[in-house]
Amino acid sequence: MDFVKVKNVSEYDGKEVKLRGWVFNLRKSGKIWFLVFRDGTGIIQCVVLKNLVDAEVFDKKTILTQESSVIITGTVRKEDRAAIGYEITVSNIEIVHVADEYPIGKKEHGADFLLSNRHLWLRSKKQTALMKIRHTVYYAITDYLNGQDFYRFDSPILTPNACEGTTTLFEVPYFDEGTAFLSQSGQLYLETGIMALGRCYDFGPVFRAEKSKTRKHLTEFWMMDAEAAYVKHDENMDIQEGLIRHVIRTVIERNEEDLKILERDIEQLKKADAPFIRMTHKEAIDKVNNKGGNLSYNDDFGSVEESMVTDDSDVPVFIERWPAEIKAFYMKRDENDSNIVLGDDLIAPEGFGEIIGGSEREDNHDMLLERMKSEDMDIEPYQWYLDLRKYGSVPHSGFGIGLERLVGWVSGVKHIRETIPFPRTIYRLNP
Amino acid sequence: MDFVKVKNVSEYDGKEVKLRGWVFNLRKSGKIWFLVFRDGTGIIQCVVLKNLVDAEVFDKKTILTQESSVIITGTVRKEDRAAIGYEITVSNIEIVHVADEYPIGKKEHGADFLLSNRHLWLRSKKQTALMKIRHTVYYAITDYLNGQDFYRFDSPILTPNACEGTTTLFEVPYFDEGTAFLSQSGQLYLETGIMALGRCYDFGPVFRAEKSKTRKHLTEFWMMDAEAAYVKHDENMDIQEGLIRHVIRTVIERNEEDLKILERDIEQLKKADAPFIRMTHKEAIDKVNNKGGNLSYNDDFGSVEESMVTDDSDVPVFIERWPAEIKAFYMKRDENDSNIVLGDDLIAPEGFGEIIGGSEREDNHDMLLERMKSEDMDIEPYQWYLDLRKYGSVPHSGFGIGLERLVGWVSGVKHIRETIPFPRTIYRLNP
Numbered sequence: 001m002d003f004v005k006v007k008n009v010s011e012y013d014g015k016e017v018k019l020r021g022w023v024f025n026l027r028k029s030g031k032i033w034f035l036v037f038r039d040g041t042g043i044i045q046c047v048v049l050k051n052l053v054d055a056e057v058f059d060k061k062t063i064l065t066q067e068s069s070v071i072i073t074g075t076v077r078k079e080d081r082a083a084i085g086y087e088i089t090v091s092n093i094e095i096v097h098v099a100d101e102y103p104i105g106k107k108e109h110g111a112d113f114l115l116s117n118r119h120l121w122l123r124s125k126k127q128t129a130l131m132k133i134r135h136t137v138y139y140a141i142t143d144y145l146n147g148q149d150f151y152r153f154d155s156p157i158l159t160p161n162a163c164e165g166t167t168t169l170f171e172v173p174y175f176d177e178g179t180a181f182l183s184q185s186g187q188l189y190l191e192t193g194i195m196a197l198g199r200c201y202d203f204g205p206v207f208r209a210e211k212s213k214t215r216k217h218l219t220e221f222w223m224m225d226a227e228a229a230y231v232k233h234d235e236n237m238d239i240q241e242g243l244i245r246h247v248i249r250t251v252i253e254r255n256e257e258d259l260k261i262l263e264r265d266i267e268q269l270k271k272a273d274a275p276f277i278r279m280t281h282k283e284a285i286d287k288v289n290n291k292g293g294n295l296s297y298n299d300d301f302g303s304v305e306e307s308m309v310t311d312d313s314d315v316p317v318f319i320e321r322w323p324a325e326i327k328a329f330y331m332k333r334d335e336n337d338s339n340i341v342l343g344d345d346l347i348a349p350e351g352f353g354e355i356i357g358g359s360e361r362e363d364n365h366d367m368l369l370e371r372m373k374s375e376d377m378d379i380e381p382y383q384w385y386l387d388l389r390k391y392g393s394v395p396h397s398g399f400g401i402g403l404e405r406l407v408g409w410v411s412g413v414k415h416i417r418e419t420i421p422f423p424r425t426i427y428r429l430n431p
Numbered sequence: 432m433d434f435v436k437v438k439n440v441s442e443y444d445g446k447e448v449k450l451r452g453w454v455f456n457l458r459k460s461g462k463i464w465f466l467v468f469r470d471g472t473g474i475i476q477c478v479v480l481k482n483l484v485d486a487e488v489f490d491k492k493t494i495l496t497q498e499s500s501v502i503i504t505g506t507v508r509k510e511d512r513a514a515i516g517y518e519i520t521v522s523n524i525e526i527v528h529v530a531d532e533y534p535i536g537k538k539e540h541g542a543d544f545l546l547s548n549r550h551l552w553l554r555s556k557k558q559t560a561l562m563k564i565r566h567t568v569y570y571a572i573t574d575y576l577n578g579q580d581f582y583r584f585d586s587p588i589l590t591p592n593a594c595e596g597t598t599t600l601f602e603v604p605y606f607d608e609g610t611a612f613l614s615q616s617g618q619l620y621l622e623t624g625i626m627a628l629g630r631c632y633d634f635g636p637v638f639r640a641e642k643s644k645t646r647k648h649l650t651e652f653w654m655m656d657a658e659a660a661y662v663k664h665d666e667n668m669d670i671q672e673g674l675i676r677h678v679i680r681t682v683i684e685r686n687e688e689d690l691k692i693l694e695r696d697i698e699q700l701k702k703a704d705a706p707f708i709r710m711t712h713k714e715a716i717d718k719v720n721n722k723g724g725n726l727s728y729n730d731d732f733g734s735v736e737e738s739m740v741t742d743d744s745d746v747p748v749f750i751e752r753w754p755a756e757i758k759a760f761y762m763k764r765d766e767n768d769s770n771i772v773l774g775d776d777l778i779a780p781e782g783f784g785e786i787i788g789g790s791e792r793e794d795n796h797d798m799l800l801e802r803m804k805s806e807d808m809d810i811e812p813y814q815w816y817l818d819l820r821k822y823g824s825v826p827h828s829g830f831g832i833g834l835e836r837l838v839g840w841v842s843g844v845k846h847i848r849e850t851i852p853f854p855r856t857i858y859r860l861n862p
């Protein structure tokens with residue numbers, strides 16, 4: 001008899017199967033007891049009836065504990081009342097390991113306790129559902145990009161210079177070469193890749209030594225950067241929109257059960273798979289101020305203002321064409337207004353805030369150099385980056401997605417520390 | 432007229448198209464000149480005939496330089512002598528940017544010069560081909576694992592403790608928490624993941640502060656770790672074999688042109704897609720010694736000995752069942768011989784050396800603890816790892832693949848510094 005996974009039991013209706021996994025829960029009552037069983041692919045209720053099994057099997061209810069590992073033999077039965085539509089009538093239980101008393105029970109635990117026991121907390125229904133959605137989001141992002149002729153191009157983590165400011169860099173002593181910095185973004189390196197490959201993306205960990213303690217900040221998180229030659233600002237937003245809608249569709253298609261476990265409003269999420277709204281930074285400032293905000297035309301948006309921009313929208317909102325002075329040096333100026341850069345932020349609805357930042361990049365060597373000088377940047381370490389504007393410069397654009405924030409929105413989870421297996425924050429490096 | 436990519440020109444035979452990219456090469460001769468054009472997806476020869484274009488277009492041969500960026504308009508013509516089977520008869524050339532004199536010419540350059548100009552060297556035929564093969568290898572690994580019910584589970588990079596020895600760790604000052612170490616392997620964290628999800632993999636950068644200067648060492652490289660609950664030693668090797676054969680097939684299917692550019696012996700590579708050889712460590716030692724080697728039964732293999740083990744094989748060779756004393760603490764003992772652990776190394780043919788290391792993991796709490804104590808390990812930082820053996824321990828196995836070494840073998844490239852976009856070595860942190 002082959003081993004079967006919970007997610008596939010519907011193919012075995014009426015047949016005897018073997019399942020390998022863990023005791024998620026136990027309920028006992030006289031001549032019948034229930035073993036709620038999980039194997040990573042799903043959860044199913046196993047029914048143990050006194051008149052159907054040997055006494056030795058029936059009495060295992062006195063030995064088994066939550067999280068014990070077991071191999072179940074039994075018959076798959078259709079059961080409409082079950083979430084999964086089936087249950088198992090048990091004929092045998094093989095105990096692999098009897099778990100010690102499990103520290104995470106049904107009572108409420110504090111965040112610190114759960115994070116200190118992250119290696120066990122991951123087994124809970126919600127955390128497992130979040131990891132599965134994270135898996136799908138990662139997959140859907142790469143699936144979309146691969147289909148659009150983007151090549152994976154892993155940018156380095158150990159870097160000699162900083163991309164976005166130096167105050168939030170982690171430093172690493174590096175042999176006789178001095179200090180290396182942990183990458184905050186692979187974008188500049190990706191720009192070298194597209195000159196060889198046309199379109200590229202990276203997708204790996206990035207690091208910010210930020211002392212922020214908000215629910216949206218991690219010191220280590222996963223970032224996807226995409227970059228494309230001969231793509232200008234508007235097409236850049238088209239690619240971003242296509243990608244995010246592909247992610248939403250794929251998650252809804254593959255993770256409906258997980259979304260239900262997380263009590264995500266799936267209908268609301270489905271509404272986001274429609275044409276996104278695009279407004280200029282100036283229009284967004286006006287919108288906020290019309291709703292009682294108090295921003296100037298050179299201000300960025302805080303999370304309160306981001307919500308004011310999106311609270312009447314079911315779809316994400318692009319805020320585009322930003323004041324140059326509050327955006328990064330590499331963004332391309334609007335040819336009709338040099339105070340404006342062709343950047344965009346994509347703001348998720350439902351108060352989840354920014355999920356993408358992107359822009360067309362400055363492709364003129366002299367304008368880029370001038371901008372770097374005006375920001376007092378050290379030019380020599382960026383000579384390789386300037387070189388890209390000396391040897392066959394092309395219009396090009398790109399964007400970056402923070403994986404955890406995107407998973408947070410799609411899942412409806414506000415604390416992004418739950419969207420990564422082992423979160424790292426200013427106070428937490430363990431386990 | 433839509434823009435067309437070089438890889439798709441066969442769909443436009445006889446039609447006029449527009450292409451966006453770069454001048455790879457120029458050849459001029461009287462009333463005809465040739466612009467070898469690249470766009471990242473491929474290379475195609477564009478023919479400029481004096482009697483077919485305006486004088487202004489024809490004279491662009493005096494302006495254009497290697498690596499200048501151009502938009503070509505022309506008609507796709509079947510041409511059997513061309514590598515790609517087609518060429519373009521040009522009707523117009525729009526110059527986007529005239530490149531300065533390109534520093535990488537046709538003459539031989541030293542390794543240091545090329546690595547210092549890695550941002551430009553990537554545009555060469557061979558380096559671009561390698562990046563495309565790397566893309567496919569990454570894709571094929573995840574494609575295989577996704578199809579085998581493995582969930583992606585990103586292990587952390589900033590870690591409080593070391594997995595494999597402490598002498599080769601990069602250290603990172605971490606706020607008030609002391610020192611963080613850059614991860615050398617996600618394996619221990621993955622083991623937590625499988626207790627929730629059944630099967631998991633990670634795939635990200637890992638770091639070794641090794642002072643090795645061989646062609647096989649990088650300080651930053653990409654590693655895939657896979658781990659599966661209820662999988663024992665033999666099945667663990669089955670999964671590894673299935674994965675590697677899937678990678679070979681996928682690369683041959685998708686990257687034939689790239690393999691040709693690299694002068695890879697494709698027929699030899701195809702032979703590796705057949706059942707792998709499995710021999711015990713003891714058998715491998717005997718084999719080496721029978722060929723004139725001089726190893727004891729507690730020795731590891733150097734690259735010379737690895738080649739002696741594989742030089743009569745077209746397929747990779749598993750060396751399994753190793754002496755416990757030369758393998759890591761977490762490997763499971765053979766139940767019939769406690770001096771042996773159920774580990775395996777997979778050695779590529781053609782002298783490319785180890786591409787996988789794997790093992791069944793010790794799942795018994797007390798035996799694991801005893802092993803850790805006998806190695807004088809600090810227990811407290813690993814309490815979470817020991818916990819996995821207290822709460823529903825299960826037999827489980829896993830393995831790790833170094834992406835660059837695998838890409839090196841598949842591509843037939845000996846220097847793994849060419850298999851990663853921006854290699855980091857003891858003397859190199861730039862660009």
